[in-house]
Amino acid sequence: MKNILVVGGAGYIGSHVVKMLAVQGYNPVVYDNLSKGHREAVQGHPFELGDLGDKARLAEVFKKYAIEAVMHFAAFIEVGESVQDPSKYYHNNVAKVLNLLDAMHENAVHYFVFSSTAATFGEPVHPKIDENHPQKPINPYGNTKLMVEKILEDFDTAYGLKSVALRYFNASGADDSGEIGESHTPETHLIPLVLQAAAGKRPCIRVFGTDYPTPDGTCVRDYVHVNDLARAHILALEKMAQENQSLRYNLGSGNGQSVAELIAQAKEVTGVDFKVEYKGRRAGDPAVLVADSAKAARELGWKPQYDLKQIIQTAWNWEQHRRY
Numbered sequence: 001m002k003n004i005l006v007v008g009g010a011g012y013i014g015s016h017v018v019k020m021l022a023v024q025g026y027n028p029v030v031y032d033n034l035s036k037g038h039r040e041a042v043q044g045h046p047f048e049l050g051d052l053g054d055k056a057r058l059a060e061v062f063k064k065y066a067i068e069a070v071m072h073f074a075a076f077i078e079v080g081e082s083v084q085d086p087s088k089y090y091h092n093n094v095a096k097v098l099n100l101l102d103a104m105h106e107n108a109v110h111y112f113v114f115s116s117t118a119a120t121f122g123e124p125v126h127p128k129i130d131e132n133h134p135q136k137p138i139n140p141y142g143n144t145k146l147m148v149e150k151i152l153e154d155f156d157t158a159y160g161l162k163s164v165a166l167r168y169f170n171a172s173g174a175d176d177s178g179e180i181g182e183s184h185t186p187e188t189h190l191i192p193l194v195l196q197a198a199a200g201k202r203p204c205i206r207v208f209g210t211d212y213p214t215p216d217g218t219c220v221r222d223y224v225h226v227n228d229l230a231r232a233h234i235l236a237l238e239k240m241a242q243e244n245q246s247l248r249y250n251l252g253s254g255n256g257q258s259v260a261e262l263i264a265q266a267k268e269v270t271g272v273d274f275k276v277e278y279k280g281r282r283a284g285d286p287a288v289l290v291a292d293s294a295k296a297a298r299e300l301g302w303k304p305q306y307d308l309k310q311i312i313q314t315a316w317n318w319e320q321h322r323r324y
């Protein structure tokens, strides 16, 4: 299997996966409508402008490149926005994915890799979240991702479509080359916002909540480097195809870092003592979200290679020299 369609391959995680696929000898083809993605993030790989909702266009691209598997990254990802405008999320993250899956089924493409999320689990009921943790999302964003996981189970049973669902914790960092990195508009994620404060592009970083039941009162998250995630996609794709079975993995470092710890680490890496403002809680934030990725370690041989310092260093390199 060589020819992989990467839907949303011009986005943050997709572009890192595309780069790694090519390095490992695959032929990635990027399919993106550029509503959020960046044309500059697609570095010399085949690019097809198109929308998830356009079945005819998908069929054309499947045939043109003899596509054997699809990786899907073209989702809306903001929890707060999903609460304000759920319709937008159900249309893009569910209805259009159903369309993509139908197009795959109609064109005999049998393998699918899906970007799922820690948000499918909702409030943790035990400290580290493994694959057996109950999935009870607390926002429409998490609902959309869980719905697609359910659709995928049914598509496997009925049509034999095999899938991998990867539940990312906090994707972060940038490629070591500095050529691609994270660029969202608006930016809502902690690490890029912290580094923009360090770079003087923002007046301060606002910390949302200091009264959580955590050691320092700020939220604890599990930051995992985007290239570690990219590696997991390829390992999981290969296992799915070799064994012809559907797979589910939670992907994180297994280490929890508080917002305050992360800010301290960012001050050290950047050498800038930027301003920090303490605010109230942001709606919908669980206190602690940390992955148990033992299953991915056991079955895929996957272990994150970047620690938090390296995550911040690569993101800082990107922030200072960003191209888009």
Ligand code: UFG
Pocket (backbone or CB within 6 Å): 077, 078, 079, 117, 118, 119, 141, 169, 170, 171, 188, 189, 190, 191, 193, 205, 206, 207, 208, 209, 219, 220, 221, 259, 282, 285, 289
């Ligand atoms: N935070 C701040 N200040 C900011 C931005 C974030 O204090 O300006 C805090 C948040 O409150 C949270 C932590 O930093 O405690 C991390 O926030 P992010 O927005 O970077 O990431 P989330 O953990 O909210 O979101 C991530 C993914 C989402 C996914 C979610 C699953 O980015 O796509 O995990 O819970 F839905």
